[in-house]
Amino acid sequence: MLNTIIGYPRIGGKRELKFALEKYFKHEIPAEELKSVAAQIRKQHYGYFAEQNIDLVPCGDFSFYDNLLDTALQFGIIPERYVKSGLNDLDTYFAMARGVQTDSVDLKALPMKKWFNTNYHYIEPEFDGKNVVKFNPVFLSGLIDEANELKLNYKVAQTGPFTLLKLVKYVAGTSVNDLRDALVSEYVEFLDFCRSKNASFVSFAEPSLVKDLTAEDKQLFVEIYRKLLSVKGNLKIGLDTYFGDIRDIYNEVTSLGFDAISLDFREGRKTFDLIRANGFPKDTVLVAGLINGKNIWRSNYDTVIKALDELKSLGINCALGCSCSLLHVPESTEFETKLSAKILSYLSFARQKLAELNEIKAIVNGDSGADKFLADNRALFSVKRVEDDAALDAKIASLTEADFTRLPERTERLRIQHDVLGLPLFPTTTIGSFPQTAQIRALRRDFKNGAITRQAYEDGIAALTVDCLRLQEELGLDVLVHGEFERNDMVEYFGEKLDGYIFTQNGWVQSYGSRCVKPPVIWGNVTRKEAMTVKMSAFANSKSDKDVKGMLTGPVTIFNWSFPREDLPVKTSIQQLALALRDEVLDLEKAGIRIIQIDEAALKEKLPLRRSDWESEYLDFAIPAFRLVHSGVKPETQIHTHMCYSEFNEIIPWIDAMDADVITFEASRSDFAVLDALKANNFKTEVGPGVYDIHSPRVPSVDEIVNALKLIVSREDYHKVWVNPDCGLKTRGNEETKKSLQNLVEAAKILRSQYN
Ligand code: MET
Ligand SMILES: [Zn+2]
Known part of the structure; x- marks a missing residue:
């Protein structure tokens, strides 16, 4: 052979x-x-x-x-x-x-x-x-x-x-x-x-x-x-x-x-x-x-x-x-x-896969010495790599439909939320991250290299967060974010805080051209060892009179951007992540956070290539997993989600079935084509179709944003419309961000004056 x-x-x-x-x-x-x-x-x-x-x-x-x-x-x-x-x-x-x-x-x-x-x-x-x-x-x-x-x-x-x-x-x-x-x-x-x-x-x-x-x-x-x-x-x-x-x-x-x-x-x-x-x-x-x-x-x-x-x-x-x-x-x-010998013995990247091809060939061809390859491999697989977590398994086994169902139904909830939150028409917000400037990267680097203490690092992040809140208040945004300065990556950040993850130093995979990603590895059963974002969110919320959104990455996105286990069904891995995030959501609520955003940027990525597999192999567990994360909150707590990097037109009904209260998404580059699909599907979630493209340093004018909003309200009930950029601002500079958001707030005011 x-x-x-x-x-x-x-x-x-x-x-x-x-x-x-x-x-x-x-x-x-x-x-x-x-x-x-x-x-x-x-x-x-x-x-x-x-x-x-x-x-x-x-x-x-x-x-x-x-x-x-x-x-x-x-x-x-x-x-x-x-x-x-x-x-x-x-x-x-x-x-x-x-x-x-x-x-x-x-x-x-x-x-x-x-x-x-x-x-x-x-x-x-x-x-x-x-x-x-x-x-x-x-x-x-x-x-x-x-x-x-x-x-x-x-x-x-x-x-x-x-x-x-x-x-x-x-x-x-x-x-x-x-x-x-x-x-x-x-x-x-x-x-x-x-x-x-x-x-x-x-x-x-x-x-x-x-x-x-x-x-x-x-x-x-x-x-x-x-x-x-x-x-x-x-x-x-x-x-x-x-x-x-x-x-x-x-x-x-x-x-x-x-x-x-x-x-x-x-x-x-x-x-x-x-x-x-x-x-x-x-x-x-x-x-x-x-x-x-x-x-x-x-x-x-x-x-x-x-x-x-x-x-x-x-x-x-x-x-x-x-x-x-x-x-x-x-x-x-x-x-x-930095990985232990035990962990390394289970990993096989490209070069190791060449060796596997060689060893298996030798075994099949009966080459001399090949028995050893088989014996070594058998030894590796003869012991269970990860012990079962009986408590976690039991928790998953005992989930019932009620755990995946948020009550009361959305219209009723939105009414309650409108009373409690007191937001204007066309509420303005951003997607979460603010510019990650050289200053922030230096702070992170210094901390990693041991040049500054943890305290100095945390103080630095806190100061940046407060500045970011002041800026948003000055700009007149309605729902604030803390800016995500403590996060380098929206998946790695959570991976590091969860039990069950390991990280490579050089496990780079080409994403496009010269750009690579380094996906974390789901090694074992994923559980939350401690609260992951509560301290930061509560701190930010205490520093402003306006609501500051809690900010989480959703279970499907964390999973899709990691190397998954092969010894556990995808559905189970995603459920483990969902349970960990559910606890986080409930803790955020307890800490007084009234609006929580759970990003599912990569939901569409792993949609099966064949239409006939969509419901039986993916959406059937991916969508309920999102609901499991948020179904436990009070009616007045508002759940947001965010999606980007893909065309959602084909899966609109499933996105609605995530049962979030508000969704923000990327739409400006596709000329808002998605709005027709939302209308055709009688989409119920409140929507913030991004009114400008954050992938370019261009500052959109007030007129441009007003026009985008007019287009949106021509297709969508204006009571349901949010005003926001189309994705996080972390790749942008401070100056252009400030100007763009100024224009965004101005445009929202113009619309408000016309519709009030
Ligand atoms: C790729 S989606 C990014 C969402 C995240 N909350 C951010 O603002 O950066
Ligand atoms: Zn995004």
């Missing part, structure tokens, strides 16, 4: 690529230096692959920014405005990725979208009909030369035409039909090119196959690949699918004559059933994606081997692989110096 991988993280174990990119963007290093850092990283990775006897290694999965953008550039899907800029290939590429502003060129970036159900973002290519669709191996040529020089046994890994056609944004009246034929011809050119370079294997990534497919989608896929496979000549052609199973198109895919097909056995819940029911072609290699490419735990070898045995018993020619590219896990545990 052989092994292979779909892709490897490219940011570098010490984030070398990130730092080189950022220097290049700031014109601190020339392109040559950026390219040489990238080549260095790849060479190191090829070395790792060789050490672990990876039989077929990917070449072409490397990217300076994003693979889909590489593919778009390579096939000439470049909007005319970028072509006209006169920039060289590399800078045209970066202009599409992140915009460019010089004396002669001023171009915005293409939109960034979430890559399937991950926290990785791709650049959305744009087709306007004027592009010259033409294959040009901008980056690929050098990558293949490099692999040839190193005498690697490689596959040219590329995003396939079907997924590209599905993800392109068609503008100027164009559609997929205007692009498909030209694109397929150029993919034929691409195959010729690979052959001319003496490549012997090409693998196409087609993750779009795991989504719901229409009859036209299926036809499109089949036609494209009939064509490409008919011209393959002496090349071998593989197909990589991941992030789910391919139930809608399994039979078509397996009858086309691919040389290899990767299937996802981790997120693909139906993969095994599909194979059992329909068989698998004898002359195609099944790359069994049995090692989880998305999570950081060691694999249980017995489980993997059992699956391989069954596949072999079905007469299938198997290779071992990962469920998806390793792009979604950090590079290596070797950079973790």
Whole structure:
């Protein structure tokens, strides 16, 4: 049996690529230096692959920014405005990725979208009909030369035409039909090119196959690949699918004559059933994606081997692989110096997964010495990693419908709250964080380095908080926030205070371009050891006559932005988080906080890729978990939530079913399109559609905000409308924030005078 991988993280174990990119963007290093850092990283990775006897290694999965953008550039899907800029290939590429502003060129970036159900973002290519669709191996040529020089046994890994056609944004009246034929011809050119370079294997990534497919989608896929496979000549052609199973198109895919097909056995819940029911072609290699490419735990070898045995018993020619590219896990545990040996023995980042592929292959092939690998792995899994928490289990088991139901119903509650809180029409507020200036970052750094005492640090934060409250009072905002100066990150902050979490030092995962995130790890049962935010919120509330919102991150968002356990159902992990947050909410209420905001910024992120799974696999527990957090409060306590970074139109009824009293959300960049959906669904929650975009330093004028509000009240009962920015202000500067909020308050006053 052989092994292979779909892709490897490219940011570098010490984030070398990130730092080189950022220097290049700031014109601190020339392109040559950026390219040489990238080549260095790849060479190191090829070395790792060789050490672990990876039989077929990917070449072409490397990217300076994003693979889909590489593919778009390579096939000439470049909007005319970028072509006209006169920039060289590399800078045209970066202009599409992140915009460019010089004396002669001023171009915005293409939109960034979430890559399937991950926290990785791709650049959305744009087709306007004027592009010259033409294959040009901008980056690929050098990558293949490099692999040839190193005498690697490689596959040219590329995003396939079907997924590209599905993800392109068609503008100027164009559609997929205007692009498909030209694109397929150029993919034929691409195959010729690979052959001319003496490549012997090409693998196409087609993750779009795991989504719901229409009859036209299926036809499109089949036609494209009939064509490409008919011209393959002496090349071998593989197909990589991941992030789910391919139930809608399994039979078509397996009858086309691919040389290899990767299937996802981790997120693909139906993969095994599909194979059992329909068989698998004898002359195609099944790359069994049995090692989880998305999570950081060691694999249980017995489980993997059992699956391989069954596949072999079905007469299938198997290779071992990962469920998806390793792009979604950090590079290596070797950079973790603070975690205990016990913890480390359970963790497997990308480099450790290579070793797993090697060891399992050796065991299956009966190589000498491989018994030890199996024995060690069995020893690891023979003891329970985390002891059960009987009290917590009992608490979850005893939950009843009443625990998920807030009473009285919302209309009645809102009436009570209006009396108690005494807020004006069009109440103004912000989303929580205020600018995290250099001063605050220095304070945090000094405390971390031990340069200042805890007392000095806390005094510093308290002083900033009081200043922030004074500023909001001066501006005339109605509902205040404490500013979140004590938090560096909205998930890590809670992770650190909860029992059950661990943190890595260098577990960075690429989020987009040069940006990485370091998700905390849910190691054990999550419980609240002590109050997490009460002291700060009570302090802030005592310093103002106005209400200051309590500020929490919701259970679903904390979960979605962490590496989850594999030995516990998702639902249970989220319930544990919800119970911990429920106690926090009740303590905030006891401390006199009358308005509590529970952010669910990432609720939409893990919505299943197939519509039919939404209710049975996610929303059925995610929405009740939010209700569990707040159902215990008094009618007069007002619960807010906040969402951003996604389009919610499709899940409006479920958002209403979270049963919050008020929701603020990002809407200004999508021209408030969501308002129609709210109306159509008879949305009951009070709403604060963000009236300006906080992702830009621009100060919105009073007129602009008044116009936004007019648009909002044309669709929404004005009694229900809140006025706020579209997300937290932490990335902004003090000056622009002050001016923007001044205008926001002014605009609210204008509306108030018209509607009172
Ligand atoms: C990504 S949503 C951010 C919400 C958080 N309360 C903040 O204001 O920063
Ligand atoms: Zn937000």
